[in-house]
Amino acid sequence: MTTLNCITVDDEPLALGLVSAFVDQTPFLNLVGKFGNAVQALQAIHSMDIQLVFLDIQMPDLNGMELARVLSKTASSSQTKIIFTTAYNQFAVEGYKVDALGYLLKPFGYEEFLETSMKAKRYFDQIRESNAVPDVEVREDYLFVKADYKLVRIDFESIIYIESLKDYVKIHLTPPAKPVMTLSSLKAIEEKLAPGKFLRLHRSFIVAVNKIDSISKNAVHVGNIDISVGDLYKEAFKELLARWS
Known part of the structure; x- marks a missing residue:
């Protein structure tokens, strides 16, 4: 079974705890870190094997959309994908521009979380199947x-x-x-x-x-x-x- 290494990023402790708990109870997701800001998250992405980032948008210093733009321009953009978690729906169009896999509008429940995570799992399953033969x-x-x-x-x-x-x-x-x-x-x-x-x-x-x-x-x-x-x-x-x- 495909297992995806994940990190969660949110400057609100309660929101960070909730999405991290959702990751923990999902069998195909493996939580390898949780961070209160995007700068720490970026360092983790560069130093660890991470497939999926559950990312809040509205954060101080480097916000989630800025982090997503940085990732979309790197060679690893197909290996590390983003699911946005935000209370603001006006960012949906921008999310598509940075090739986000999903968009969870707060407050969201586990059913919505699981549905979006399954979409990410299907994406990485296709990538791994296609990599079974030389490019x-x-x-x-x-x-x-x-x-x-x-x-x-x-x-x-x-x-x-x-x-x-x-x-x-x-x-x-x-x-x-x-x-x-x-x-x-x-x-x-x-x-x-x-x-x-x-x-x-x-x-x-x-x-x-x-x-x-x-x-x-x-x-x-x-x-x-x-x-x-x-x-x-x-x-x-x-x-x-x-x-x-």
Whole structure:
């Protein structure tokens, strides 16, 4: 059975005690710490193996939403997820922006807590099932990526461009093939691609050089898609311009 390591974070002792008690009575949750502020919680997340954070929003110093934004920008964002616990429902939309798994509006009972925790358990079950096989397997002119719980062959010649979407990578292919989504990082995919045939021009995009239709001052154009050149990739873009001139 999947067991999730959890911490609880709330500056109100009574609220912290209640949500911690709910965690303790849930068989698939393992409480590894409880904290009265988000700064202590952030230190714990960086030093411990934590999958789930039950996080209050309104706290002094670093509030829960600010902590969530910090976590959403780190490489571990797919391993550590947040369930907000708050008395203020106006934060719901912001919660979705930081990819929170749930939103418990105070006062909440154990039934609501368990329902939201089960959602988190299903999320991590899917992650662990998908990690049972390698993310990317590469051959001379194609690679296999994990998608929809199976390995899908991607021929290098069929790739138009590759797009990073947070924890996922979307590989756009020549029609009529549909794009393929895989749980991976753009860097991991980039390392498997045939050298010289693909070029990273932005932190979120890699383009197949032979699929580029035109180049302008700070962008490449592939079909009806314009991909701007990021500051970190201007040297690579200059090399591309030199090859095309």
